[in-house]
Amino acid sequence: MTATPLLPDLTARARTTAHARTAPCPCGATTTLTDRPDGTVVRHEDTVAKAHAPHTDPADLTARLTTAARLPGILLPPLDPTPLHLHDRLVTCWPYGIPVDPDDPDAAPWEAAATLLAHLHRTPAPTPLPPMRGPLKAVRAITRLREAGPHPAAAPVLRAWTRLPSWARAEALQPDTTTLCHGDLHLGQLVRHPAPDGPWLLIDVDDLGVGVPAWDLARPAAWYACGLLPPDEWSRFLAAYRAAGGPAVPSTGDPWPALDVPARTLTVQTAALAIVKAVAADRPLDEVERAVVDACDRMGSVPAELAPGSAK
Incomplete structure (x- = not known):
């Protein structure tokens, strides 16, 4: 994966959000799950922070986040339905979930x-x-x-x-x-x-x-x-x-x-x-x-x- 100037601040955001949710935080390593031009995702313990693609429309993303927040039995709800701004990207935070095992x-x-x-x-x-x-x-x-x-x-x-x-x-x-x-x-x-x-x-x-x-x-x-x-x-x-x-x-x-x-x-x-x-x-x-x-x-x-x- 290619390091980006965004990554350190996104990592800090994931850590800060995780620490606010879990006290005390076990505070293991922060993991980069994805680092691509269309999306960067990092995880710290039970929290995931995602930087969305450049030029993502804020109103469209907010509507999508609001929908996820209102349909918790179908979509994973965001921790906050209002995206943050980090550098030139919109950032959202989510609870961590266990993904499908690709090896099974x-x-x-x-x-x-x-x-x-x-x-x-x-x-x-x-x-x-x-x-x-x-x-x-x-x-x-x-x-x-x-x-x-x-x-x-x-x-x-x-x-x-x-x-x-x-x-x-x-x-x-x-x-x-x-x-x-x-x-x-x-x-x-x-x-x-x-x-x-x-x-x-x-x-x-x-x-x-x-x-x-x-x-x-x-x-x-x-x-x-x-x-x-x-x-x-x-x-x-x-x-x-x-x-x-x-x-x-x-x-x-x-x-x-x-x-x-x-x-x-x-x-x-x-x-x-x-x-x-x-x-x-x-x-x-x-x-x-x-x-x-x-x-x-x-x-x-x-x-x-x-x-x-x-x-x-």
Whole structure:
């Protein structure tokens, strides 16, 4: 990870907040969990401090924090719904939760993730929110791909992108402007709180907003469609979402007419970022990256609107 001028002050903020919450504080080492241009996260004992991406809109972030504070059984509540200013960044503080163990895939909480999503999608937004940022992240991935320079795998990815409807490319208003969505669902967005064995909760509100709820199912759907998620795990996830009354897909029957466009878009986004990283590292695509590019090649031959489920 790259050290930044922000990091010492963010570390101090985490320590100060932790000491105010826990007396006496065990005061072990402060750990940097993430240090990237789009977000820096540090932990001190039971407290996490996060510096959000540069140019984050304060009003949008405050609305997202307010939503998390008002939905404590679904989203991990912030310690304060008002962000702080540190250098040129907005900073928020959170209780620490135990994340999903990446080394134990059999214990992945697919049912919990699906149930939380269903509850989120069924809950009216407690305060006005901006659109969820899923489609915008796909646009940024394509922009980065075009800026990365020529690559033999780029053509099928860009071709698949052009076959997506305008709303998926963030060129038009999303068809649903009322449903509360997470915007960037994956297993890294769940923690147990209170630690170590509390209930699972969703974290990371940076993409939270209103939009098409199928977007929150898009990543596991895309992984399944590309052969990267076993059918049993996909079936468990889908069944749990339906059992909890999730509105993104019909309660019975074929889910793919609802999931096809979001799953395709996530596949394109994943492939674009894979190529960008491969170009930056001057290395070939690995097996997983090749799989998502191949899926884009298959998808690019038929418009998404005319072929529900054809990404599979």
